Amino acid sequence: MLSTRKLGLGLLSVAVSAPFLYMVSVSLMGESELLRWPPPLLPQKPTFGNYAAALAALPYAKVFLNTAILAGCVMVGQVLTSAAAGYAFARMRFPGRDGIFAAFLATLMLPAMLLVIPRFLLVNAVGWVDTYPGLISTELVSVLGIVLMRQSFLMLPRDVEEAARLDGAGEWTLFWRVMLPLARPAVITLALLAFMDQWRNFLWPLIVTRSADMAVAEVALAQFHSTYSGNWPYQMAAAVLVTLPVWLVCLIGQRYLMQGWRITGAAVRL
Amino acid sequence: MASVTLRRLSKVFDGGVQALHHLDLDVRDGELLVLLGPSGSGKTTVLRCIAGLEEPTTGEVVIGERVVTHDSPAERDVAMVFQSQALYPYLTVRENIAFPLEMRGLAHAQATRRVLETATRLGLQSVLDRLPSQLSEGERQRAALGRAIVRGPQVFLLDEPLARLDAPLRIELRAEVLALHRAIAATMIYVTHDQAEAMTMGQRIAVLHEGRLRQVGTPEEVYQRPADVHVARFFGTPGMNVLQGRGRAGDKGRVIEAGSLVIPVELSTYEGELQLGIRPEYVGLCAVDQGVGNVDVLVVEPLGSETLVHLNAGGQPLVARLPGFADVRVGTRVGVKVDRRRLYLFDAAGAPVA
Ligand SMILES: Nc1ncnc2c1ncn2[C@@H]1O[C@H](COP(=O)(O)OP(=O)(O)OP(=O)(O)O)[C@@H](O)[C@H]1O
Numbered sequence: 001m002l003s004t005r006k007l008g009l010g011l012l013s014v015a016v017s018a019p020f021l022y023m024v025s026v027s028l029m030g031e032s033e034l035l036r037w038p039p040p041l042l043p044q045k046p047t048f049g050n051y052a053a054a055l056a057a058l059p060y061a062k063v064f065l066n067t068a069i070l071a072g073c074v075m076v077g078q079v080l081t082s083a084a085a086g087y088a089f090a091r092m093r094f095p096g097r098d099g100i101f102a103a104f105l106a107t108l109m110l111p112a113m114l115l116v117i118p119r120f121l122l123v124n125a126v127g128w129v130d131t132y133p134g135l136i137s138t139e140l141v142s143v144l145g146i147v148l149m150r151q152s153f154l155m156l157p158r159d160v161e162e163a164a165r166l167d168g169a170g171e172w173t174l175f176w177r178v179m180l181p182l183a184r185p186a187v188i189t190l191a192l193l194a195f196m197d198q199w200r201n202f203l204w205p206l207i208v209t210r211s212a213d214m215a216v217a218e219v220a221l222a223q224f225h226s227t228y229s230g231n232w233p234y235q236m237a238a239a240v241l242v243t244l245p246v247w248l249v250c251l252i253g254q255r256y257l258m259q260g261w262r263i264t265g266a267a268v269r270l
Numbered sequence: 271m272a273s274v275t276l277r278r279l280s281k282v283f284d285g286g287v288q289a290l291h292h293l294d295l296d297v298r299d300g301e302l303l304v305l306l307g308p309s310g311s312g313k314t315t316v317l318r319c320i321a322g323l324e325e326p327t328t329g330e331v332v333i334g335e336r337v338v339t340h341d342s343p344a345e346r347d348v349a350m351v352f353q354s355q356a357l358y359p360y361l362t363v364r365e366n367i368a369f370p371l372e373m374r375g376l377a378h379a380q381a382t383r384r385v386l387e388t389a390t391r392l393g394l395q396s397v398l399d400r401l402p403s404q405l406s407e408g409e410r411q412r413a414a415l416g417r418a419i420v421r422g423p424q425v426f427l428l429d430e431p432l433a434r435l436d437a438p439l440r441i442e443l444r445a446e447v448l449a450l451h452r453a454i455a456a457t458m459i460y461v462t463h464d465q466a467e468a469m470t471m472g473q474r475i476a477v478l479h480e481g482r483l484r485q486v487g488t489p490e491e492v493y494q495r496p497a498d499v500h501v502a503r504f505f506g507t508p509g510m511n512v513l514q515g516r517g518r519a520g521d522k523g524r525v526i527e528a529g530s531l532v533i534p535v536e537l538s539t540y541e542g543e544l545q546l547g548i549r550p551e552y553v554g555l556c557a558v559d560q561g562v563g564n565v566d567v568l569v570v571e572p573l574g575s576e577t578l579v580h581l582n583a584g585g586q587p588l589v590a591r592l593p594g595f596a597d598v599r600v601g602t603r604v605g606v607k608v609d610r611r612r613l614y615l616f617d618a619a620g621a622p623v624a
């Protein structure tokens with residue numbers, strides 16, 4: 001039993017990582033290498049030339065800055081809104097609490113595409129198209145984030161909270177000074193997830209931004225792709241560069257990401 | 271400082287569990303009252319109602335002159351040491367102790383001084399900058415005490431603060447809590463399920479059983495004059511023997527028959543079901559047929575200063591506590607003597623029979 005399971009997991013991890021590894025491999029090839037049949041798995045003579053060229057062709061600094069602003073702001077924003085809402089849903093009593101939460105959960109079932117048009121119309125109405133506020137504002141609240149934070153607040157023991165109440169902490173102090181630090185692992189998880197999610201955000205930035213000046217990573221990559229459609233190694237080098245931050249975050253934050261998936265899994269099952 | 275009064279306090283939890291039944295309790299100003307009861311008897315619930323963490327279903331909580339039944343915990347000026355300590359895990363000992371002062375907006379310099387005083391009193395100076403996870407169990411418990419006493423509240427509630435410690439440390443900290451009580455002359459309610467601890471600590475002991483307050487009295491009172499059979503069983507190591515029996519008229523006056531024992535008593539009227547209580551120290555052994563009945567020896571436990579002998583009295587367990595090393599063999603049959611002035615009689619429901 002165990003060995004079939006191991007074999008299955010092994011195959012799965014190969015299937016998942018193979019495209020990435022191949023992406024890196026191709027990015028190190030010369031332009032003509034891929035034209036041979038069968039296409040080679042590894043570069044004959046690895047070269048970093050593609051990277052240099054990709055760096056020169058992309059407005060790299062600007063794209064990274066835009067993406068970092070988007071991902072950074074959304075990360076902070078989602079952590080704050082999710083933590084506050086999650087805390088309220090988990091620990092405060094107010095009429096309609098569970099009904100409102102159920103309504104939030106229900107929105108998870110709506111396809112994201114459905115919301116794109118109304119969101120665009122709203123942003124357009126306030127004149128934020130092709131600006132940072134337009135790019136960022138609609139991403140600041142995440143239902144999954146709220147679910148994650150609610151669940152982790154529910155899992156915290158009551159006694160520390162009660163000790164703080166006896167010590168004289170008010171509701172805000174309780175949230176900010178006592179509960180939020182206790183929920184730190186979940187906060188970190190949520191921050192990482194939000195960051196990675198936004199770094200790979202494509203559809204919304206594509207719709208709400210127009211100028212090249214406002215392009216974020218995925219959008220720039222797509223443009224790059226249409227410009228150099230014949231040169232695969234070149235494109236792969238650009239792709240590696242653009243996804244590098246996500247890889248790093250993934251590597252460093254592994255522990256927290258796993259935990260986040262476990263918590264939200266438990267929450268959604270409830 | 272202030273007194274604490276509970277009036278007809280009842281608590282029914284959401285699931286329908288009635289944890290407390292009409293509790294009336296008066297804790298005097300500056301007193302150390304021990305609240306004693308077995309696990310699940312409602313001790314924590316009493317403390318939580320006093321602290322304001324639980325709203326009583328009916329009844330009142332009065333602190334000093336004020337009825338505080340519906341006040342928030344912060345308004346009550348009560349400190350509690352939790353069964354689980356409940357220190358802030360990401361704050362150092364210093365920050366943990368300072369937290370209540372900070373919440374009350376004490377000036378920084380003054381707070382620093384108070385924290386140091388408290389830490390010194392509890393021997394925590396050398397660990398002030400450690401996190402709770404870096405402390406020993408005893409130090410953690412001291413830190414929890416420190417956080418409770420630092421702001422000098424009107425009332426201290428301690429929920430089994432020493433239950434997690436090993437025996438020597440428990441004795442050491444018990445003495446410290448007593449010294450602390452004397453030094454700050456505070457009103458303290460100290461919860462424990464350990465009757466020996468209750469006896470050594472309490473000026474008065476309140477005995478809780480299944481959510482009902484059975485007796486409130488000095489250690490001597492609850493030991494010598496238990497208000498019912500539960501209290502009687504609870505005190506002493508081992509606790510009082512309780513035999514199920516019947517009272518009837520015998521050849522030479524009234525007797526109680528309990529298992530294989532027939533004990534003459536001066537009961538003028540009582541007939542029918544009775545519970546007979548005898549503390550192990552007042553059960554003696556003698557030759558067969560010389561006492562009030564014969565019993566079989568089941569287990570002999572020599573403890574050095576005394577020997578516990580577990581007996582079978584016609585199907586009912588009976589423990590005798592004999593001085594020194596007693597010459598008793600397992601499997602033999604012996605006679606039993608009882609000190610008749612030391613008998614306790616309870617009716618079938620457990621109330622004392624006069
Ligand atoms: N929040 C709650 N909801 C329902 N029942 C509860 C709740 N808290 C306590 N109880 C019940 O109330 C009774 C008294 O509990 P309590 O915690 O006061 O006992 P205790 O004397 O402190 O026990 P221990 O010595 O084990 O701490 C128990 O039967 C318990 O199951």
Ligand SMILES: [Mg+2]
Nearest residue numbers: 313314353429
């Ligand atoms: Mg308890």
